[in-house]
Amino acid sequence: MNKFSRLSLFAVATFGIVILLNTNPALAQETASNAQGFNPQLWLKNALEWINEQGTVGGIAFMLLYIVATVAFLPGSILTLGAGVVFGVFLGSVYVFIGATIGAIAAFLVGRYIARGWVSKKIAGNEKFAAVDDAVGREGLKIVLLTRLSPVFPFNLLNYAYGVTGVSLKDYILGTIGILPGTIMYVYLGSLAGNIATIGTGDQPSNPTVVWAIRIIGFIATVAVTLYVTKVARKALNESTSIGEQ
Secondary structure: OOHHHHHHHHHHHHHHHHHHHHOOHHHOOOOOOOOOOOOHHHHHHHHHHHHHOOHHHHHHHHHHHHHHHHHOOOOHHHHHHHHHHHHOHHHHHHHHHHHHHHHHHHHHHHHHHHHHHHHHHHHOOOHHHHHHHHHHHHOHHHHHHHHHHOOOOOHHHHHHHHHOOOOOHHHHHHHHHHHHHHHHHHHHHHHHHOOHHHOOOOOOOOOHHHHHHHHHHHHHHHHHHHHHHHHHHHHHHHHHHHHHHO
């Protein structure tokens, strides 16, 4: 590993430690924008209250809401925690996983067919960027899986970002299974609240064991994906350089 790679790894590892130790893990996937006059967290909590009153159709309504929230960059963490309150751990995890996966696929397709062509033109003359893109395309499943396991990588942003890489839709979908452990843990933490109003606040009860499990898994995945992407990208760059010299 050269000096640059070691420095990059150290920087990412340090960043990961700071984020994982100082951020409420229940909000780790949150990437919402707060437009003036619009409070997405309050809006989603109100939507959860309404869903809670809908009985058997509430699960369908929840999954549709999660899909919309994922595509629109609304804070999915609120919905994940709320699923634990409204549906319990098992059904809540199932509904979140289905809604998040469909929403992630929709965002990926938007990124792929609206932005992919533009990005391809921009990286066409840059060997390093092209090598990274090629690396993600060839090893997409492993890279997507590792980044899904890490809360350091924003869920909603990654959905669009992967759309402009060379990763196949099949590998992207399979790799998104990586959100399952975190989903179950967050839904469980939400179930401890027992009240939608306390979700995401300092009054929300938590389980220290689960919180640290999320942090440790996230940190390990962050370091692993950094090492792996660096290795694969370097190999792809070396291969492209060798071909160019022939």
